[in-house]
Amino acid sequence: xxxxxxxxxxxxxxxxxxxxxxxxxxxxxxxxxxxxxxxxxxxxxxxxxxxxxxxxxxxxxxxxxxxxxxxxxxxxxxxxxxxxxxxxxxxxxxxxxxxxxxxxxxxxxxxxxxxxxxxxxxxxxxxxxxxxxxxxxxxxxxxxxxxxxxxxxxxxxxxxxxxxxxxxxxxxxxxxxxxxxxxxxxxxxxxxxxxxxxxxxxxxxxxxxxxxxxxxxxxxxxxxxxxxxxxxxxxxxxxxxxxxxxxxxxxxxxxxxxxxxxxxxxxxxxxxxxxxxxxxxxxxxxxxxxxxxxxxxxxxxxxxxxxxxxxxxxxxxxxxxxxxxxxxxxxxxxxxxxxxxxxxxxxxxxxxxxxxxxxxxxxxxxxxxxxxxxxxxxxxxxxxxxx
Ligand code: G3I
Numbered sequence: 001x002x003x004x005x006x007x008x009x010x011x012x013x014x015x016x017x018x019x020x021x022x023x024x025x026x027x028x029x030x031x032x033x034x035x036x037x038x039x040x041x042x043x044x045x046x047x048x049x050x051x052x053x054x055x056x057x058x059x060x061x062x063x064x065x066x067x068x069x070x071x072x073x074x075x076x077x078x079x080x081x082x083x084x085x086x087x088x089x090x091x092x093x094x095x096x097x098x099x100x101x102x103x104x105x106x107x108x109x110x111x112x113x114x115x116x117x118x119x120x121x122x123x124x125x126x127x128x129x130x131x132x133x134x135x136x137x138x139x140x141x142x143x144x145x146x147x148x149x150x151x152x153x154x155x156x157x158x159x160x161x162x163x164x165x166x167x168x169x170x171x172x173x174x175x176x177x178x179x180x181x182x183x184x185x186x187x188x189x190x191x192x193x194x195x196x197x198x199x200x201x202x203x204x205x206x207x208x209x210x211x212x213x214x215x216x217x218x219x220x221x222x223x224x225x226x227x228x229x230x231x232x233x234x235x236x237x238x239x240x241x242x243x244x245x246x247x248x249x250x251x252x253x254x255x256x257x258x259x260x261x262x263x264x265x266x267x268x269x270x271x272x273x274x275x276x277x278x279x280x281x282x283x284x285x286x287x288x289x290x291x292x293x294x295x296x297x298x299x300x301x302x303x304x305x306x307x308x309x310x311x312x313x314x315x316x317x318x319x320x321x322x323x324x325x326x327x328x329x330x331x332x333x334x335x336x337x338x339x340x341x342x343x344x345x346x347x348x349x350x351x352x353x354x355x356x357x358x359x360x361x362x363x364x365x366x367x368x369x370x371x372x373x374x375x376x377x378x379x380x381x382x383x384x385x386x387x
Contacts, residue, residue: 061330062332066337069094072341083125084123090120096130098138110165129162129174130174132163132174163210172220174220175210180236182235207252222257227261229274234271237274257288259290260291265296265311276322276325290333293334298359299355
């Protein structure tokens with residue numbers, strides 16, 4: 001059975017690659033992927049940031065970016081300047097999710113996502129559309145409706161509205177977020193509201209729907225816990241590959257695998273060999289990979305800060321050395337730039353003066369930390385290798 005699936009995958013791969021070449025040709029003609037069109041932001045001379053940060057940009061084949069929140073991105077804010085100086089692309093961390101965009105059936109809230117997309121347009125950045133379907137960001141009213149009566153038109157209409165509004169500036173859509181669940185899922189697929197209503201096919205159906213509405217954007221399935229040696233991560237890598245194979249055999253439109261990479265020092269070393277194999281399988285299927293949500297959970301508050309920062313940087317370096325050695329990987333996005341804006345601050349940083357997790361490239365005073373320089377070094381080394 002496994003051999004037959006492999007053969008089918010090989011056949012499909014040929015067809016898929018040809019199809020993708022056609023798509024890519026179309027894309028190369030558009031401003032979005034023109035060399036130099038990405039990351040052209042200029043660094044303000046008065047701003048004491050390392051100018052070398054701009055080496056991330058300049059039409060590099062590998063793109064670098066960060067998640068951002070509209071509330072932190074006011075023009076001229078420290079974060080806005082940091083993003084302009086460092087990033088080729090941005091991901092709305094919260095503001096393009098269904099519960100934020102449509103908190104009630106007739107109430108739309110486009111302003112925060114509009115602001116992010118406007119910011120990107122003004123500064124020559126691309127946008128990763130995050131995320132069309134994720135149970136955790138599905139509004140309560142919608143869960144109740146779909147649970148009461150499976151009605152695909154609700155999803156079709158949301159896709160039509162959101163993709164219709166933002167697709168002109170979105171290079172990559174996270175169509176399905178976090179569908180893998182090897183512990184409680186059905187054949188490895190998470191039993192979420194969409195799976196309950198439409199079965200495991202909700203994934204292929206969403207991707208086809210997205211392709212119809214966004215013929216030129218890259219379509220992504222994005223997931224977490226794929227980086228370590230433990231049995232859960234091992235099982236998740238296997239389940240993810242099986243899902244990808246099934247989708248390709250069925251001819252479902254899919255371009256990119258999103259590897260979130262919420263790293264965690266308590267989980268030990270990166271599973272270098274296994275992660276390499278995983279990425280090679282992805283590449284062999286004709287797919288690409290984006291590191292979509294990189295950060296490091298650490299928070300050993302009793303230790304000196306330089307030691308904590310060094311540990312985080314070493315972990316990031318090891319991870320990037322492993323993943324960037326694989327040609328399938330075409331982008332790296334950190335889940336924020338500064339520790340003070342990290343989602344992990346919600347776990348550790350409640351209350352004034354509470355210590356922060358230090359798992360992002362910049363500290364809470366927006367100063368670069370060793371992890372920033374490791375990212376910088378890894379991207380630069382990649383650029384030199386590709387030149
Ligand atoms: O802005 C309100 C604030 O006004 C209010 O006082 C506070 C009370 O808790 O909530 C604030 O909003 C929260 C927001 O983060 C900003 O902190 C939301 O409740 C909270 O749901 C939201 O969490 C986000 C979460 O996704 C859900 O959308 C996190 O910031 C964001 O980092 C996280 O991102 C996810 C990815 O999308 C998918 N992968 C995992 C990743 C981490 O969970």
